Every structure is written in C-alpha cells, then in structure tokens.
Amino acid sequence: MSASHQPHDNNASDKTSDYNPALKTWQRIIPSSEPGQGHIEAPGGFANPVWQTRASVPGAFELDLVAALEEVFAAGATELEAVVEGLNAHHRYDRNGQAWTQESFLQELAVLGR
Numbered sequence: 001m002s003a004s005h006q007p008h009d010n011n012a013s014d015k016t017s018d019y020n021p022a023l024k025t026w027q028r029i030i031p032s033s034e035p036g037q038g039h040i041e042a043p044g045g046f047a048n049p050v051w052q053t054r055a056s057v058p059g060a061f062e063l064d065l066v067a068a069l070e071e072v073f074a075a076g077a078t079e080l081e082a083v084v085e086g087l088n089a090h091h092r093y094d095r096n097g098q099a100w101t102q103e104s105f106l107q108e109l110a111v112l113g114r
Contacts, residue, residue, distance in 0.1 A: 018057045061095055062112065068092035080105070 058066075072086030080102055088099045094108060 019055060064092065065108075065112075 068087055068090055069083070071090060072083055075086060077083045077086045084100045084102050084105050087093075087105070094100055094104055098104070
C-alpha cells in the first residue's frame with residue numbers, strides 16, 4: 001500500500017487535515033479551456049491529494065445537500081429540472097429554507113464550486 005493510501009494514524013507526527021488550508025483560489029470562476037490558464041496550483045508546486053482540495057471542511061448544509069443529491073440521482077434524475085424538483089419533493093431546501101429554483105440551484109453550485 002502506498003504512503004498516500006495508508007489509513008490515518010492519530011499518533012503519527014504528520015497530522016492530516018480534512019481540508020487543504022494552503023489551497024490557492026481560482027483566478028476566475030469559470031476555468032479556462034486553454035492549458036495552464038486559470039490554474040489553481042502551479043503544477044508540481046506541492047502535493048495536493050485529491051481528498052484535500054477543498055478550502056474548508058464541509059458544513060452541515062453542504063453535507064445535507066450531498067445526501068439529498070444522492071437520493072435524487074438514485075431516483076433517476078439526470079436533468080437540472082428533475083434534480084431541482086427532486087430536492088424540493090424531498091423537502092431539501094436552499095440555505096434560506098426556500099424551495100430551489102433552477103437559477104438558485106445553479107448559483108449555489110457556483111458558490112460551492114469555488
């Protein structure tokens with residue numbers, strides 16, 4: 001088993017984190033389709049394990065949204081309209097407790113995807 005795939009040892013001197021505090025932010029919200037433009041990190045700059053490419057630990061809202069999306073996708077939703085309808089049907093609303101619209105859902109994904 002490689003070092004990057006070993007289970008976390010709480011007694012180890014090199015503690016791992018639930019997020020990457022050194023992760024640089026995107027230069028633009030929408031990534032460029034051109035290689036090397038709008039990159040998050042300089043290639044080879046430092047190790048950036050896939051499970052540590054978030055700037056903070058997900059909060060309760062994010063974790064609930066993930067669980068709700070899993071339910072909606074498992075029920076067969078594949079298009080935006082069906083996803084939004086599925087979230088609302090399961091009473092999984094936005095941060096303000098309002099029913100999702102396609103626009104509000106896309107806006108939330110843009111915020112979460114930064």
